Amino acid sequence: MTASEHEGPVEPLRGRCSANAISRRQILQLAGGAATVVALPSGAIGAVETNAEETFPMTSAQLTVNGQVHQLELDPRQSLLDALRERLGLTGTKKGCNQGACGACTVLVNGKRVLSCLTLAAMHDGASIETIEGVAAGGDLHPLQAAFIAHDGLQCGFCTPGQIMSGLGCIAEGHAGSPEEIQFWMSGNICRCGAYPGIVAAIADAAGRT
Amino acid sequence: MLPFALQKAGSVEEAVTAGAAGWRYIAGGTTLVDLMREEVERPDRLIDINALPMNDIRVEGGDLVIGALARMADVAAHPEVRRLQPIIAESLIEGASPQLRNMASMGGNLLQRVRCPYFRMLDAACNKRTPGSGCSALDGLNAGHAIFGTSEYCVATHPSDVAVALVALDATMRVRGPEGERSFPIEQLFRLPGDTPHLEHTLRPGELILELRIPNGAYSRRARYLKVRDRASYEFALVSVAAALSIEGDVIREARLAAGGVATRPWRLRDCEAALIGRQATRQTFEETARLATQGARPLQHNHYKVELLPRTIVRALEMAGEVA
Numbered sequence: 001m002t003a004s005e006h007e008g009p010v011e012p013l014r015g016r017c018s019a020n021a022i023s024r025r026q027i028l029q030l031a032g033g034a035a036t037v038v039a040l041p042s043g044a045i046g047a048v049e050t051n052a053e054e055t056f057p058m059t060s061a062q063l064t065v066n067g068q069v070h071q072l073e074l075d076p077r078q079s080l081l082d083a084l085r086e087r088l089g090l091t092g093t094k095k096g097c098n099q100g101a102c103g104a105c106t107v108l109v110n111g112k113r114v115l116s117c118l119t120l121a122a123m124h125d126g127a128s129i130e131t132i133e134g135v136a137a138g139g140d141l142h143p144l145q146a147a148f149i150a151h152d153g154l155q156c157g158f159c160t161p162g163q164i165m166s167g168l169g170c171i172a173e174g175h176a177g178s179p180e181e182i183q184f185w186m187s188g189n190i191c192r193c194g195a196y197p198g199i200v201a202a203i204a205d206a207a208g209r210t
Numbered sequence: 211m212l213p214f215a216l217q218k219a220g221s222v223e224e225a226v227t228a229g230a231a232g233w234r235y236i237a238g239g240t241t242l243v244d245l246m247r248e249e250v251e252r253p254d255r256l257i258d259i260n261a262l263p264m265n266d267i268r269v270e271g272g273d274l275v276i277g278a279l280a281r282m283a284d285v286a287a288h289p290e291v292r293r294l295q296p297i298i299a300e301s302l303i304e305g306a307s308p309q310l311r312n313m314a315s316m317g318g319n320l321l322q323r324v325r326c327p328y329f330r331m332l333d334a335a336c337n338k339r340t341p342g343s344g345c346s347a348l349d350g351l352n353a354g355h356a357i358f359g360t361s362e363y364c365v366a367t368h369p370s371d372v373a374v375a376l377v378a379l380d381a382t383m384r385v386r387g388p389e390g391e392r393s394f395p396i397e398q399l400f401r402l403p404g405d406t407p408h409l410e411h412t413l414r415p416g417e418l419i420l421e422l423r424i425p426n427g428a429y430s431r432r433a434r435y436l437k438v439r440d441r442a443s444y445e446f447a448l449v450s451v452a453a454a455l456s457i458e459g460d461v462i463r464e465a466r467l468a469a470g471g472v473a474t475r476p477w478r479l480r481d482c483e484a485a486l487i488g489r490q491a492t493r494q495t496f497e498e499t500a501r502l503a504t505q506g507a508r509p510l511q512h513n514h515y516k517v518e519l520l521p522r523t524i525v526r527a528l529e530m531a532g533e534v535a
Contacts, residue, residue, distance in 0.1 A: 056213045076216035112312040118243050187443035188307025
C-alpha cells in the first residue's frame with residue numbers, strides 16, 4: 001500500500017500524476033538510523049535524521065538450515081534463495097524463473113513448502129529450513145529421492161530438487177492419495193528446460209554472424 | 211531490486227504508526243517481492259508484520275472470523291472453515307499453487323495487484339503503474355481483461371479468487387488506522403479504475419487489515435465456487451462464479467452471486483440474485499436469470515467470449531449450489 005493508493009485527495013489522470021511528496025533522498029535519510037530487523041524503538045518511525053548515511057542498513061537473521069545454525073548479516077533485498085545459494089553455498093536449490101512461477105526453488109520453511117525466491121531471507125529470523133541437501137540421511141537417499149530415480153522422474157534434473165521438496169510437502173499434507181490429486185497439488189512445480197535464456201542468446205549470437 | 215529499509219513490527223500499534231509514516235506493510239510478500247524485483251513496485255521502507263497476532267481463525271456468534279495474517283493454506287484446511295463456509299476453502303484452493311498458499315496471507319490476497327501483462331512490462335504504457343502514460347491493453351492482447359467496471363484508462367481484472375466468494379457472502383473487514391478501527395463490507399475495499407486506476411482500494415493511510423468476518427447465512431454451507439481457466443490448476447480465472455442458494459421445497463428463498471475474471475473488481479450480480487428469488491430451482495430459471503448478468507458488458511477486441519462464458523458459468527455454478535442445497 002503506497003501512499004498514492006490510499007483514499008484521500010485523488011489526482012485524476014488529467015494533468016500530472018501525483019508525485020511522492022517526499023524525495024528519495026529524504027526517504028534514504030529516514031531509513032538510515034536503523035541497524036537490524038528488530039522491534040522498532042518507539043519514536044523511530046518518521047524521525048528525520050539529517051546526518052544519516054544514504055545507505056540502507058543490513059539486517060541480521062539466524063537461519064537453521066538442515067539442522068545447522070547460521071547467523072547472517074543480510075542485505076534486505078536478498079531472497080532466501082540467494083542466501084541459501086550464495087551465502088551458504090547450498091546450490092541444490094535451483095533458481096528457475098525467480099518470480100514464483102516454476103517451483104524450482106521450493107524449500108521447506110518450518111516444515112511447509114514455500115518458494116524461496118519470493119521471500120526475503122531477513123524475514124526468516126529464527127526459522128528452520130530444509131533444502132535438498134538435507135533430505136538424504138547420511139549416505140542413504142530419502143525414499144522419495146530413490147523413487148525419482150527408480151521411476152525415471154527426471155530428465156535434465158534442473159527442476160528435480162524443487163520437485164522433491166514439494167513432493168515431501170505434498171505427502172506430508174496428505175495430498176498424495178491419487179495420481180489426479182498429486183497432479184493438482186504438485187501444479188506449482190513446472191518441469192521445463194532451464195536453458196531458454198541460453199538458447200535465445202545462442203540464436204542472437206548466431207544471427208549476428210550470418 | 212532497488213534498495214529499501216526493512217523493519218519488523220512488534221505490535222499492531224507500531225505497525226500502524228509506521229504505516230501512517232509511509233512504511234509499506236509486507237506479510238507473505240508473494241506479490242510484493244515479485245513486483246519489487248521487476249521494479250514495478252519501488253517502496254523505500256518495508257515493515258514486516260508477520261509477528262503480529264493476527265492469524266487466528268475462530269467462530270464468533272455464528273460468524274467465521276479470519277485473521278488477516280492467516281495463510282491461505284491454513285484457512286483452506288481449517289475444519290471450521292470447511293464446515294461453515296466451504297466456499298472459502300474451495301476458492302482458496304483454486305487460487306495460486308500450494309507453495310504460494312503456504313506463504314500468502316488473507317489480507318495480502320485481497321490487496322494483490324493485477325495480472326495484466328502490461329502492468330508488469332516496464333516499457334508498456336500502463337496508467338496503473340505510471341499514471342497518465344496510457345493503457346497498452348486497450349488495443350493490445352486483452353483476451354484476459356474485463357468486460358465490466360472498465361474505463362478508458364484501465365481494463366485489468368481483479369485477480370483474487372477468494373475475494374469473489376467474500377463479496378458474494380457479504381463479508382466485512384476490520385481495519386485499524388491512526389484514527390482507530392472501522393469495519394466495512396469487503397466489496398467496498400475495491401475501487402473502480404475510473405480516471406484514477408493507480409488507486410485500487412479504499413484503505414486510508416496507515417490502515418492495516420486486522421481480520422475478515424463472514425456472516426453465516428442459510429446458504430453458507432452450500433455455496434460453491436466454479437473457476438473456468440485455460441488449465442486445470444495454478445492459473446488465473448477467465449471467468450469464475452461464486453454461487454449460494456437457499457432452497458425450500460424447490461423454491462429459491464435466498465441467492466448470492468458474484469463473478470471473478472470479468473471485472474475490474476469482484477463483481478456482485480445483484481440483478482441475477484433478485485431475479486432468482488421465489489422461482490423454482492431449475493435449469494430454465496438459472497438460464498433465464500443468468501442472461502441478466504451480461505447487461506452493460508463492454509467487451510474489448512479479444513474478450514467477447516466472456517459475454518458468452520459468464521452466463522454459462524453462472525448456470526453451472528447455480529446447478530452445483532442447487533445440488534447441495
